[in-house]
Amino acid sequence: KNQVEQSPQSLIILEGKNCTLQCNYTVSPFSNLRWYKQDTGRGPVSLTIMTFSENTKSNGRYTATLDADTKQSSLHITASQLSDSASYICVVSPSGGSYIPTFGRGTSLIVHP
Amino acid sequence: DTEVTQTPKHLVMGMTNKKSLKCEQHMGHRAMYWYKQKAKKPPELMFVYSYEKLSINESVPSRFSPECPNSSLLNLHLHALQPEDSALYLCASSQKAGGPDTQYFGPGTRLTVL
Numbered sequence: 001k002n003q004v005e006q007s008p009q010s011l012i013i014l015e016g017k018n019c020t021l022q023c024n025y026t027v028s029p030f031s032n033l034r035w036y037k038q039d040t041g042r043g044p045v046s047l048t049i050m051t052f053s054e055n056t057k058s059n060g061r062y063t064a065t066l067d068a069d070t071k072q073s074s075l076h077i078t079a080s081q082l083s084d085s086a087s088y089i090c091v092v093s094p095s096g097g098s099y100i101p102t103f104g105r106g107t108s109l110i111v112h113p
Numbered sequence: 114d115t116e117v118t119q120t121p122k123h124l125v126m127g128m129t130n131k132k133s134l135k136c137e138q139h140m141g142h143r144a145m146y147w148y149k150q151k152a153k154k155p156p157e158l159m160f161v162y163s164y165e166k167l168s169i170n171e172s173v174p175s176r177f178s179p180e181c182p183n184s185s186l187l188n189l190h191l192h193a194l195q196p197e198d199s200a201l202y203l204c205a206s207s208q209k210a211g212g213p214d215t216q217y218f219g220p221g222t223r224l225t226v227l
């Protein structure tokens with residue numbers, strides 16, 4: 001069964017600090033992995049998308065890494081801001097006929113001043 | 114324009130009502146999706162339309178009826194819903210279904226069933 005596990009479940013950091021969120025998956029065969037940011041009560045907003053051949057992708061202060069061999073991804077947030085407070089969701093899609101994505105349960109990040 | 118719009122933002126309905134949720138995108142995407150999201154849970158896929166044809170129905174009850182009138186519009190018709198159907202309903206689109214394309218999500222419709 002395809003699964004996406006995210007850790008930690010929640011995280012509290014001080015403004016200006018860095019943090020790293022983890023995503024482990026069992027989705028196979030693998031097509032792509034996406035990180036989304038979701039503010040409470042809003043739709044998810046795409047941060048990065050990576051395919052099998054990509055190891056790192058950046059979007060401003062967000063840097064995602066992918067190790068397709070160990071089926072792990074991380075999202076690193078640099079110099080956190082109060083507006084980074086949100087849920088961060090890892091989504092993994094399979095290749096082939098069944099392309100239904102599997103969503104992780106998300107990491108809830110709170111940035112305190 | 115990378116925007117997916119959804120109306121209404123909020124909807125309150127009784128169990129005997131009939132209502133519709135609307136979704137629109139003008140990015141030329143040929144895949145559109147409906148998701149349901151309960152509080153503190155990830156979105157759950159309900160339906161996928163590919164080139165205006167329903168390609169995936171994730172065993173959704175028939176009280177939810179999707180419709181794709183054209184490549185830019187996606188509707189979700191609601192009838193005889195239950196209180197447990199209260200949730201955030203998200204629409205998304207991508208260039209095509211099944212590829213490594215970003216799914217762009219709308220802001221969602223917050224549905225409350227009384």
